[in-house]
Amino acid sequence: MSLLRGSAQDMPFATARALTRTAQAVRDHVTTMLDQRIDRPTAFTRRAYRISAARKTALVARVFAAPIQAAYLSRLEDGGEKAQPGLLAPVRAKTDASGNLGRRSITRASRLPGAFVGSLTNKDGNSQPGVYQRLVSGRPAKPGSKRKGRPGVRLLIAFISKRTHKPQLNFRKDAVEKANEIMQSELRRSIDKVFKDRK
Known part of the structure; x- marks a missing residue:
């Protein structure tokens, strides 16, 4: 009974860990995809993406571009003049x-x-x-x-x-596809670690 109670208490931590690890993988993936989306991206552009880690009291992890890079990458994402x-x-x-x-x-x-x-x-x-x-x-x-x-x-x-910019970055598409690909496995891995640590 105590094991079940402890596991339930640890679920927010496990979920936060899985979300953060997923965000890290998404950040690495969208950085790698810059070579396919942009002609010869600079080292400064390659350092664009950051993550905001999830917490057990705030189960949200974010992947975003730093402000300076976001100013021009957003135009490559949405297009327009x-x-x-x-x-x-x-x-x-x-x-x-x-x-x-x-x-x-x-x-x-x-x-x-x-x-x-x-x-x-x-x-x-x-x-x-x-x-x-x-x-x-x-x-x-x-x-x-x-x-x-x-x-x-x-x-x-x-x-x-x-x-005039054409939409070519596909950040949202690449990020969502990668997150959907690995989120479940990351969650299972985090839950398994919770049970292992409590034994």
């Missing part, structure tokens, strides 16, 4: 291993031969501000060069004021 003045989009500029521009990208690009910052009309008839480079016969035009050929320009870095 958002105004973001001051964004830089690499077109023909050097990027890091994750495809992002460095802090001095504007300075480096504007120092290239024939480079200038301005706004030109693109093929869609819209004005596109950015860093451009003058070309002659498809090659950068050096200052003072008298080389003849067909003139042109190429966009190195685009300045954009809004961005």
Whole structure:
């Protein structure tokens, strides 16, 4: 009788333990899935997800993104268009291993031969501000060069004021699927541990 009474008292603890272990597994799973959902996620993005552990008095465990990462990951989860003045989009500029521009990208690009910052009309008839480079016969035009050929320009870095995101993160779907997959086994394991510890 005392064993049954003690086991009943320990059930909230066992449940909290199972919920927390499930949350930890979900966090690890959604972190791994970032490689499939995002093109070359940075180390900072890989550290996005946190957990809030369950307690025997509060049987809820949470998996969530830290505030800074959540600000941009939420757009990849839900999609839609958002105004973001001051964004830089690499077109023909050097990027890091994750495809992002460095802090001095504007300075480096504007120092290239024939480079200038301005706004030109693109093929869609819209004005596109950015860093451009003058070309002659498809090659950068050096200052003072008298080389003849067909003139042109190429966009190195685009300045954009809004961005359209497509839903691609699938955080909720991946998290729910993983939780459903392991929750029952984690609960059984926690209950077994309660009985073992009380013997």
